[in-house]
Amino acid sequence: MAAPVFIIAASVSAELHQAMIEARGLALTAKNARALAVRAGSKTVGFRAITDFIEELASAIISQSRVINHHAEKLSTQAVTAWHSDNAMAHFRWVEAQKPEHLASIRPHINQCDKQLDALNHELQIGLRDLIGQIDESYKHIRTANLIATSSHVEAATAGDFREQLEVIADNIRKTADRIAAHLNRANSLLSQNHRERKIAC
């Protein structure tokens, strides 16, 4: 059975929250790299330029994760409202089948609830599509992070005494990028699974 959308959206939000925490770690790595580049002086001129990219990247991932996290939380709240309306409609259908004497008196509210449910479902579909788009966008940052890690390794090779320390920083960047990618993959998988199951249900 498919997990309800409000659980999926909340899980996506949680994954992006973790991605944001990882990105904060990346920002710290950038600060360490800058300090090291200053100490190493002329041997790490190329690396110093890379530290700017790492800082920008960390800031971009934090900001993007925050947006997606907020979007997913909002979507989860909307999905709960839709679930309430859906639940109410199921009860109303049962009542309709009983044909109580004053059934007509409740019809306007049933219709209103039905309309609200349609509107909410439509909003949810759009919201989920947007969320998938935003996560796809985040993968660009991962590709950038991997490029930066490769460049850092190249710069480390010419850094003499500082080579080992710079290689640690380059590894940190790659590992952090991998961890962020893992969170994005899990979020993506949750959303894709829901999308597939919704298609089958249709």
Place this chain on the structure above:
Amino acid sequence: MLATVLYEDGDHRWIMFARDPGKPDGIIDTNQYLIQSGNEAILLDPGGIELFAPMLSSVLKYVPAEGITKLFASHQDPDIISSLGLWDQALPNAELYSPWLWESFIRHFGMNNITYKAIPDEGMTITLGRIQLQFIPAHYLHSSGNFHVWDAKAGILMSGDVGAALEEPGAPLWVDSMERHAPKMKKFHQRWMPSDAAKHDWIRRVSALDIKIMAPQHGRLFKPPHVADFLRWFEQLPVGVAIKG
């Protein structure tokens, strides 16, 4: 859902809904009440989510949706009012009367449309159609913010958990012998009612009323002479004492 008319005088009616045969096992049986007068009706302790559909269906047999202008929740328990989120869709223009103490808790059941009317600690009187209903304080019986409903014209006291008994399905509607009924109430009252002082205060308050029917939220209802029998039994019963050695 079994519907029983408890009182009828022109357009003034009390209807009790209970003993739902479709009720899932493991859910405590509850008595719900509808009071009608003129073009208005109030639902007392409308019940839990599981009972919503049979309740709505039963109620619509007697009164159109726009006629149910008020809801009353004696306290915050799920068997009293967890269906609120669904009534909120069915009766968006209704008002919910409930203890002020529980407002921010009861709203957790979902309330976007219905208006919360907070009952102050000392209680209040409202007009329903052509009659007056009094919300009588019953704090700590069992909830720390708790009210009962008194309809002086009909002489009916909706007494919430006071007088409640946990019985087998199919039990009769009326108490016919206090001697046989008391054991079914004893543990419930001793465990759920925490305060002897609150109990005595309530007994003093309701003893002044001319009660023709005492209608609890679980189990059988009381008529004279069993109303007075109950008050005497309750007065001597130590409560808040169900503590394991």
